[in-house]
Amino acid sequence: MSGVPLARTGGRSWRDWLLATAPASRRQARLGNWYRSWLAFRRNGLAMTGLAIVLLLIVVAAAAPLIASPDAAILQSLSDRLRPASAAHWFGTDELGRDIFARIVFGSRITLAIVAMVAAIVVPIGLGIGLPSGYFGGIVDAVLMRITDIFLAFPRLILALAFSAALGPGIRNAVIAIAITSWPPYARLARAETMTRRKAEFIQAAELQGASPLRILWLQILPLCLSSVIVRLTLDMAGIILTAAGLGFLGLGAQPPTPEWGAMISTGRDYLLDQWWVATIPGIAIFIVSLGFNLLGDGLRDVFDPRSG
Amino acid sequence: MIALQKVGVSFGTGATRIDAVRDVSFVVDAGESFGLVGESGSGKSTVLRAIAGLIAHARGDIALAGKPVGRRRSKADRKLVQMVFQDPYGSLHPEHTVDQILVDPIAIHRLGDAGRRVARALAEVGLGPEHRFRYPHQLSGGQRQRVAIARALILEPRILLLDEPTSALDVSVQAEILNLLTRLRREHGLTMLMVSHDLAVIAHLCERIAVMSHGAIVEQTTAERLATSTVDHPYTQELLRSNKGFRREEGEGLCPSTPAKADPLQSIT
Numbered sequence: 154m155s156g157v158p159l160a161r162t163g164g165r166s167w168r169d170w171l172l173a174t175a176p177a178s179r180r181q182a183r184l185g186n187w188y189r190s191w192l193a194f195r196r197n198g199l200a201m202t203g204l205a206i207v208l209l210l211i212v213v214a215a216a217a218p219l220i221a222s223p224d225a226a227i228l229q230s231l232s233d234r235l236r237p238a239s240a241a242h243w244f245g246t247d248e249l250g251r252d253i254f255a256r257i258v259f260g261s262r263i264t265l266a267i268v269a270m271v272a273a274i275v276v277p278i279g280l281g282i283g284l285p286s287g288y289f290g291g292i293v294d295a296v297l298m299r300i301t302d303i304f305l306a307f308p309r310l311i312l313a314l315a316f317s318a319a320l321g322p323g324i325r326n327a328v329i330a331i332a333i334t335s336w337p338p339y340a341r342l343a344r345a346e347t348m349t350r351r352k353a354e355f356i357q358a359a360e361l362q363g364a365s366p367l368r369i370l371w372l373q374i375l376p377l378c379l380s381s382v383i384v385r386l387t388l389d390m391a392g393i394i395l396t397a398a399g400l401g402f403l404g405l406g407a408q409p410p411t412p413e414w415g416a417m418i419s420t421g422r423d424y425l426l427d428q429w430w431v432a433t434i435p436g437i438a439i440f441i442v443s444l445g446f447n448l449l450g451d452g453l454r455d456v457f458d459p460r461s462g
Numbered sequence: 463m464i465a466l467q468k469v470g471v472s473f474g475t476g477a478t479r480i481d482a483v484r485d486v487s488f489v490v491d492a493g494e495s496f497g498l499v500g501e502s503g504s505g506k507s508t509v510l511r512a513i514a515g516l517i518a519h520a521r522g523d524i525a526l527a528g529k530p531v532g533r534r535r536s537k538a539d540r541k542l543v544q545m546v547f548q549d550p551y552g553s554l555h556p557e558h559t560v561d562q563i564l565v566d567p568i569a570i571h572r573l574g575d576a577g578r579r580v581a582r583a584l585a586e587v588g589l590g591p592e593h594r595f596r597y598p599h600q601l602s603g604g605q606r607q608r609v610a611i612a613r614a615l616i617l618e619p620r621i622l623l624l625d626e627p628t629s630a631l632d633v634s635v636q637a638e639i640l641n642l643l644t645r646l647r648r649e650h651g652l653t654m655l656m657v658s659h660d661l662a663v664i665a666h667l668c669e670r671i672a673v674m675s676h677g678a679i680v681e682q683t684t685a686e687r688l689a690t691s692t693v694d695h696p697y698t699q700e701l702l703r704s705n706k707g708f709r710r711e712e713g714e715g716l717c718p719s720t721p722a723k724a725d726p727l728q729s730i731t
Binding site: 186 | 515
C-alpha cells in the first residue's frame with residue numbers, strides 16, 4: 154500500500170470531485186449526492202453485511218456455470234443418492250443423487266429471477282395507482298383505493314392455488330400470483346407519500362409554471378416516493394422469497410427438475426431425520442438470502458428516511 | 463395590470479362554509495407595487511393565491527393584463543404571473559439541484575437556450591455559477607429565496623406575486639432580499655403584489671397599500687400616509703401601533719417589556 158502514492162492522490166481527487174460543494178454539472182451533483190448517501194450507508198455494519206449477502210447472491214446467480222457444472226444440478230445418479238457432504242459433493246446429494254451444491258447455485262438464479270420479476274411488476278403498478286390517487290384525490294382516489302382494497306383482500310396462497318389450477322403450476326404463474334397480491338401496499342405507500350407532498354409549495358410553484366399533472370407526478374413527486382418504495386421493496390424481498398419457496402414447497406411454483414429452493418425442501422422433508430442436509434441446506438440458503446435483504450432494507454431506510462436525518 | 467372586482471373565496475360548503483375573502487376589489491397599474499397587509503387569517507394570502515390561479519375564486523372577477531382569468535390558465539397566462547413563496551425551505555424541491563429547478567420552467571414553456579437563461583437568472587439574483595449545481599440543502603435561507611426569485615423571473619413574467627418573501631429570513635438577509643426585489647422591479651418593469659404582516663417591509667417596497675381584516679379590505683392607503691400615521695380606519699391605526707418597529711416611539715410606550723424588533727427600514731435606507 155505504501156508504493157502507490159499516485160493512486161492515492163488519484164483517489165483523493167476523485168473523492169474531492171464527488172464531495173465538491175460547487176459541482177460543475179448535474180451529473181457530478183447527483184453522483185456526489187449518492188456518494189454522500191453511500192458514506193452514511195457504509196457506517197452501518199449490519200447493512201453492509203446485508204449488501205454483501207445480496208451482492209453474493211447476484212454474483213453466484215450470474216456466474217453459476219463457472220461455480221458449478223450445470224449437469225450436476227440436473228443429472229441423476231441413483232448410485233450416489235443421499236450421500237452426506239464430501240469433497241466431491243460439498244453439500245451432499247439428494248434423493249436422486251444430484252449434487253445439492255450445484256442445485257443451490259443454480260437455484261439462486263430462480264430466486265433472483267422471481268424477486269426481480271415481482272419487483273418489476275409490483276413497483277410500476279403500485280406507483281401507477283398510488284401517485285394519481287394521492288395527487289388528484291376525490292373520485293380518482295376513491296375509485297383507485299377501492300380497487301386496491303379489493304386486491305388487498307385476496308389471500309396470497311389461495312390465489313396462487315387458483316392460478317396454478319387454472320393456468321398450470323410454474324414459476325411464471327407463481328410470480329403473477331405473488332405480484333397481484335403484493336402491489337396494494339405499494340399503492341398505499343405511494344398515495345400517502347404523495348398526499349404529504351401534494352400541498353408543498355414546490356408543487357404549487359410547478360403548477361404556477363404551467364407544469365402538467367403528469368409532469369409534476371413524474372418529475373416532482375416520483376423521486377420523493379422512490380426512496381421509501383425502494384426501502385419497502387427491499388424489506389419485502391424476504392417475504393417474496395419465502396412465499397415463492399412456500400409455493401415451491403406446495404408444488405405450485407417451480408416444477409421438477411428445476412432446482413428451486415422451496416421445492417428442494419419439499420422433496421427433502423421425507424429424509425429429514427436420516428439425511429438432514431437434503432432439506433436443511435436449501436433452508437439455510439433461503440434463510441441467509443432473506444436475512445440479507447432485510448438487513449439491506451433496514452440500512453437503506455436509515456439512509457433514506459428523512460425523519461432519521 | 464391586476465384588477466379585482468368584488469372577489470370572494472370560500473372554503474367548504476353549507477354549514478361549514480367559510481368565507482375567507484369577501485368582496486375584495488382593487489386595481490394595480492402596470493409597473494406599480496401594491497401591498498396587502500393584515501394579520502394572520504385576514505385572507506391576504508388567499509387573495510394572492512386566487513390571483514395566481516392556485517385556488518378558485520367563487521365570486522367576482524379577476525383580470526390580469528386586461529384579460530379575465532379563472533382557475534384554469536393557459537400557458538401564456540401562467541407565464542404572465544409568477545409567485546415567490548413565504549418559506550424558502552418548502553418552496554424548492556429537496557432532491558432537485560438549482561439547475562434542475564430553473565431548467566424545468568424553461569422546458570415547460572419550450573423557451574430554449576436553457577444554459578444561458580439559467581446562468582443569467584442566477585447572476586440577476588446575485589448567485590454565482592458555483593451555486594448552480596447545488597441542492598437546496600447546501601444553500602442558506604437567503605440563497606434559497608434568491609433561487610426561488612430566479613425561478614419566478616426565469617419565465618420573464620410581467621406580474622410578480624410575493625407571499626411574505628422575507629418573513630422566514632433573519633433581518634439582515636431580509637434587507638438584502640428587499641433590495642434585490644426593488645432592483646429587479648426597476649430593471650424588469652415588474653408589477654408587484656406583495657403580502658405581508660410587516661408594515662415596514664411593505665412600506666419599503668410598495669407605494670400603495672391595502673389593509674385587510676377578516677377577509678375584507680378595510681382601507682386603501684399609501685406608504686407615505688402609513689409613515690406619517692395619517693390613516694383613517696381604526697383597524698389600520700391599531701395595526702400601526704402593533705408594528706412597533708415601524709413607529710418606534712409609539713411602540714415603546716405600548717410594550718416596554720419586549721425589545722423593539724430591529725427595523726429593517728433603517729438598515730436599508
